Amino acid sequence: MRISYSLLLCLLSLPFWANAQLNPVKFERYTLSNGLKVILHEDHSTPIVVVSVMYHVGSKNENPERTGFAHFFEHLLFEGSENVGRGEFDKYMSGAGAYNNANTSQDRTYYYEILPSNQVPLALWLESERMLHAKVETKGVETQRQVVKEERRQRIDNQPYGRFQEEMATRLFKVHPYRWTTIGSMEHLDRATEADYVNFYKDFYVPNNSVLTIAGDFSPAAIKPMIQKYFGTIPQSIKPVYRPTVVEPPLGNEIRDTVYDRVQLPGILMAYRIPAQNDPDYYALDMLNRLLSGGQSSRIYKSVVDEQELAVSAGSFSFSLEHPGATIIYGIANLGIETSKVEAALNAEIEKVKNELVPELEFQKLRNQLEVDLVDQNSTLEGIAENLCTFEIMYGDANLINTDINRYLKVTRQDLQRVAQKYLNNNNRVVLYWLPEQKQ
CATH class of the missing domain: 3.30.830.10 (Metalloenzyme, LuxS/M16 peptidase-like)
Structure with missing residues (x-):
């Protein structure tokens, strides 16, 4: 049985958003x-x-x-x-x-x-x-x-x-x-x-x-x-609770360095500065991470690990922090593969999302995966308790447990490309080559 492309997109976008709302x-x-x-x-x-x-x-x-x-x-x-x-x-x-x-x-x-x-x-x-x-x-x-x-x-x-x-x-x-x-x-x-x-x-x-x-x-x-x-009778603090207010200045240029460690395979780690978790751009960057590294069908894993066989492991993730944090993109080289080749392959995937809009079908699949994950977080009492605490203490709004998904659903394909261009730049990153000690 054949299903039209437009109908397929419609079907892909339905199930979990409806469940989250209900x-x-x-x-x-x-x-x-x-x-x-x-x-x-x-x-x-x-x-x-x-x-x-x-x-x-x-x-x-x-x-x-x-x-x-x-x-x-x-x-x-x-x-x-x-x-x-x-x-x-x-x-x-x-x-x-x-x-x-x-x-x-x-x-x-x-x-x-x-x-x-x-x-x-x-x-x-x-x-x-x-x-x-x-x-x-x-x-x-x-x-x-x-x-x-x-x-x-x-x-x-x-x-x-x-x-x-x-x-x-x-x-x-x-x-x-x-x-x-x-x-x-x-x-x-x-x-x-x-x-x-x-x-x-x-x-x-x-x-x-x-x-x-x-x-x-x-x-x-x-x-x-x-x-x-x-x-009720525990006394509150007699002085204001300390909260750091310092603002980290822009990185300004790429920082590259080498770390020698007791490892068998060399690796590369690239860290990019990103905004705090309550910033709208954070949600687009989190979705971008899932596109690049959300399982074995994701772009980085499929290209760098499966197809080119340059790395035994590769991916990306973000630190969801109260103040501006970082996205990490990494690759652990395959035996006999130069670290520079892994870096070039990772950079190629980054350039793709900066220069090309994510196809609509891939974007809808990404949204569905995200919705499954967000709904799953609230499928247990443990998850609900921690999320209520986190949203209340970090952002003063426990109801984000119900509405946070809306911030993700506002993200467009154009937003993914825009944040990639804005944050995944060489002058906004630290690059570490992680090499075996015997190469020192």
């Missing part, structure tokens, strides 16, 4: 007198609840002489509190049949628990203890220093290409705190005093710098008094 995430938002923002998403489909707290503090809020504190505190605040003994946090969770974890970025720190709905008071108590009574003392600090150092060894120092974020950041940013990574400096952590740690906790782990989100099987009428009981 299933908005419903929630209630309010603020306690101490500034803590609360978001409630009621869903009785399973007897599970996600309790999460996001703090508006990441590595960009750190003192340049004390980097790594935000990530360090992600670990430290599992040490216990005045009313929770060392090591007991996880015991409480496992005893309740719950799972808990945390993560840190350049912009925020996130803690969450997934637990049976009858255990919600336990999670609220533990998170309130973390916010008000956490133990920031020498024994816990020393323990977690060693944990973070081991994490660095495993994830960065002993991983092929593991240092690429650090090497890129120091060249891509000169004045903005994005110039260091979330893992920070082990030397800074070693030199820090107990007072440094205590002050960081007092400055950022305060109710007026956080969002509490509860998603799942609960009654708002029953849970609101609990929230007030556990969080």
Whole structure:
């Protein structure tokens, strides 16, 4: 059976946008007198609840002489509190049949628990203890220093290409705190005093710098008094929470360098400056990344890896950040292939999107893939809880969980070409050749 081209385009553009419109995430938002923002998403489909707290503090809020504190505190605040003994946090969770974890970025720190709905008071108590009574003392600090150092060894120092974020950041940013990574400096952590740690906790782990989100099987009428009981009396910060305001100047010219590492295959990494996540151009650039690198049928993978066989791996991705960040385009060369050939092939794909409009059929496929991904992010309680927190704390609008897709759907084929021409330029990038140590 043959389908006309226009009908095919129509069919391609239908399914997931309709589904996204029909299933908005419903929630209630309010603020306690101490500034803590609360978001409630009621869903009785399973007897599970996600309790999460996001703090508006990441590595960009750190003192340049004390980097790594935000990530360090992600670990430290599992040490216990005045009313929770060392090591007991996880015991409480496992005893309740719950799972808990945390993560840190350049912009925020996130803690969450997934637990049976009858255990919600336990999670609220533990998170309130973390916010008000956490133990920031020498024994816990020393323990977690060693944990973070081991994490660095495993994830960065002993991983092929593991240092690429650090090497890129120091060249891509000169004045903005994005110039260091979330893992920070082990030397800074070693030199820090107990007072440094205590002050960081007092400055950022305060109710007026956080969002509490509860998603799942609960009654708002029953849970609101609990929230007030556990969080309502926690005092807010007595001084404004520090927010960096420095603006990174334009790069101005291409920066090229070589890094030698314990790797078997050479690689190339190219970083381009891009706007912050709430900028309209970011959405076009994110779609452009998906076009170039959204799976094995994407342009870069298909051309550089499959057809030309120049690389064993190649792709692109963006850092979605509160302030202007970066898009990374990379390739790991195949055995015996010169890095310059991989660079030339990547550059050729970049030039294509700068000089040619994306065909309509490919563009519609891209939109459908994007819509699937965005809908999938809100298909679980964990995803809903984190997205509500992120949109509220980063942009002051939790309802972006429902409307963010509209920003993508406004992007046109012409926008993809325009942002490629505007941002994917040689004078707006850092190029690193990542070579085996024996070539040094």
